[in-house]
């Protein structure tokens with residue numbers, strides 16, 4: 001209750017942006033704040049564990065991102081959150097490392113293995129895929145709620161091009177969203193507490209902010 005008796009505004013959901021030396025983190029923090037979160041760039045293990053949401057950004061080579069994540073035992077931080085059903089959002093290479101492995105320039109690197117399958121070079125005439133694209137949102141998507149026919153900004157040459165995970169009843173089937181660039185590839189996945197986008201919501205204008213706001217609105221509140 002405030003001094004004039006009106007109801008105090010609810011505190012913003014606390015979203016940790018994992019600081020492990022990846023690039024592009026400040027635009028992610030800024031976009032999350034614009035989308036309604038109290039966003040903080042941090043490697044503090046307690047804060048990462050307790051935050052309402054964790055965002056794992058990622059730019060550069062799959063192998064370098066995995067090495068930097070392992071350097072702060074990021075696989076533990078992400079795995080423990082997911083074991084406790086606590087939301088995590090991976091962005092770009094932060095999505096790619098969630099798969100079993102990545103193959104870049106002939107080098108295979110083990111990923112976090114949250115999802116089966118591999119991240120491989122896109123089968124497209126021009127790489128990198130750098131620009132705006134529409135996506136084919138999966139049925140029941142939370143991320144793309146109210147965002148049909150919007151375009152999102154992609155900068156990548158690799159991606160997950162198959163979704164081998166069969167729904168395991170009684171669990172809800174993951175919601176997969178596709179994009180067409182040369183061949184189809186996964187633009188986003190929503191799988192219980194774990195979501196991820198291959199594109200950059202923080203570089204996708206108002207549609208990107210709305211997508212982040214959808215994710216933030218769905219965060220269970222611990223405070």
Ligand SMILES: NC(=O)CC[C@H](N)C(=O)O
Pocket residue numbers: 058059060061062092093104128155156157158159
């Ligand atoms: N934007 C990025 O940093 C993506 C890099 C990643 N190695 C890819 O090309 O898919």
